[in-house]
Amino acid sequence: MTVLVTDIAEIQIGYQGRGRLEYDPAGGVCLLQMRDLEDDGRVRDASRLLRVAAEGESPERYGVRDGDVVFQARGSRNRAFVLRGVPPSTETGRLSSGASMFLKTVMWG
Numbered sequence: 001m002t003v004l005v006t007d008i009a010e011i012q013i014g015y016q017g018r019g020r021l022e023y024d025p026a027g028g029v030c031l032l033q034m035r036d037l038e039d040d041g042r043v044r045d046a047s048r049l050l051r052v053a054a055e056g057e058s059p060e061r062y063g064v065r066d067g068d069v070v071f072q073a074r075g076s077r078n079r080a081f082v083l084r085g086v087p088p089s090t091e092t093g094r095l096s097s098g099a100s101m102f103l104k105t106v107m108w109g
Helices: none
Strands: 011-013 027-031 051-052 069-072 080-082 094-097 099-106
Touching: none
Parallel strands: 027 094
Antiparallel strands: 011 099, 027 051, 069 080, 069 099
8 A cells, every 4th residue: 555645744845934033032933953952853942943923824824832843944964853752832932943944734633
């Protein structure tokens, strides 16, 4: 039996702002980048995530949750993580995957 990845998962690139993303302490979006992850897929320190103001397309589309798989989209190191311990959005702002990631949400059932 052949199963296509698109039949069992949603795949997309992470959030990309219009131009350089600048830190905004009042920003409502926290961008998760590969450097923010431990080897086991846990977020290192949610308080240190890049916080930015939402602009352009809604970053909610790029939201991440426990169990999502993220892949590095740039560079020569091919790494993937199953996200664990994703902090609640009430503490961090909306948590979205950054532009250097591909996000795969597995659809079970």
